Amino acid sequence: MLPTSPTVSLRAFAVWRRNFLVWKKLAIPSLLGNLADPMIYLFGLGYGLGGLLPQVQGVSYIAFLAGGTVCASTMNAASFEALYSAFSRMHIQRTWESIMNAPVTLEDVMAGELLWAAGKATVSGTAILIVISLLGLVASPLALWALPVIFLTGLAFAALGLIVTALAPSYDFFMYYFTLFITPMVLLCGVFFPPDQLPPLVQAIAAWLPLTHAVALVRPLLFGEIPAGILGHVASLLVVALAAFWIALTLIRRRLLK
């Protein structure tokens, strides 16, 4: 028996605002926390390892690494929010339950969470973009086109994360996702080195992973180049976001509305 009224509404924005109000209280430490980890990698590997390397794809290693770092930390920020934070709200604090006693549907809650996690990831990705452009690692204003890509990457990984949250019995479950999915992606999708260094079979697998498409778009934009195959990459990220969100919704309905 399906409700006759629309299941997603503007009330999703009230859910988004709730999360924003919590974040606002801790915005500065949260931003610094989001910046610290990727910056350590960028400087450590970029200067340390980069000093040993000749140019990579025609630029210094740190400039090569910059685009990958933006994408990887966007992915991480979206994943953490959609896993740990959303799970706390769903399971530990029962915040979703209280929201659904008001005229807000589970679909509104999920849409609010998706947009929130994607938005928060966009803030993280953008903060890194700002830092690397201050360091002179960005070639032209074409880099501004990285912003919509960052948001789209955030959407894709937020939606994937919500699937895992819908299935999770406890926080421990998230280790599997990070170990088996997120960490391999960082290594396979061209964050630290060009994917063509990998054996062809691994390259073929990596081509299917969403982070590959994000990096393939962001890195050339930071170099001041128009990426090749824009449409394909954008479509891939979009399909992942929509399909994953649909799966997450189906699973979460089964979990909470039984």
Place this chain on the structure above:
Amino acid sequence: MSPLRVSDLRKSYDGREVVAGIGFELRRGECYGLLGPNGAGKTTTLRCCLGLTAPDYGEISLVGEPVPARAREARAKIGVVPQFDNLDPDFTVAENLIVYGRYFGMADAEIRPLIPGLLEFSGLTGKAEASIRTLSGGMKRRLTLARALVNDPVLLLLDEPTTGLDPQARHLIWDRLKRLLAQGKTILLTTHFMDEAERLCQRLAILDDGRMVTEGEPRALIHEHIEPQVVEVYGEDAPGWAAREANAFSQRVEVSGETAFCYVDDAAPLLAHLAAWPNLRTLHRPANVEDVFLKLTGRELRD
């Protein structure tokens, strides 16, 4: 129009019928209680009424809207106090009310003027800026009640509103619920505290195994199902005494542990007899809803 009408509600999980044909209708302005042991189907019934669980069968009309088809519209006009506290721990008292009001589509400018009244009602005046983590259990419950009133609901659904509270806190909640009834609100309450049901509810229903065992006014239920007087006899010798002597003086006897419950129309002969048994302690009292409940649902534990 009835604020809530439920007919022949059924819901199964894994082939087990948790709600097996429950029906009731609330009258405007009354407090109606759903009583039952754990697992009787109370919470599932409430979830169905809110449109959070789709029933397998049956009809629900909540504030005039069919549920679950138009559950969202219905929920706009009701207030819910859930069984477990789910206030937002990251917010202050006032922020909890504002954020909750937004879920009803209210603008902050509409909600802010309501806050002093809601805090006064819940005995939290001066606590607007307090963090939720600093509130006692009773304060949290009262704030949850205040939060449920932010949209000025017609009907309140309360799922075990005083579970886990100390006696002082329970009395304060009862007092507030009575005030709401005096204002003309309708209340649906689930509880397994019989004194709470007897004190607050104009009518109540006893559920067991997903079915409604009985329904009516508390006094009428006692009159209908049970002898008017109860003598509780307790002490080590009580079970032995009950087996040999009690039936001669009582209409009905139940033994639970070291206590014999003697149900009688006239307690005088029994009390006179018991005067000769100094080792047995006695308590003579009028029959109450708990006696009805235990008679109809049995004394064995439900887990």
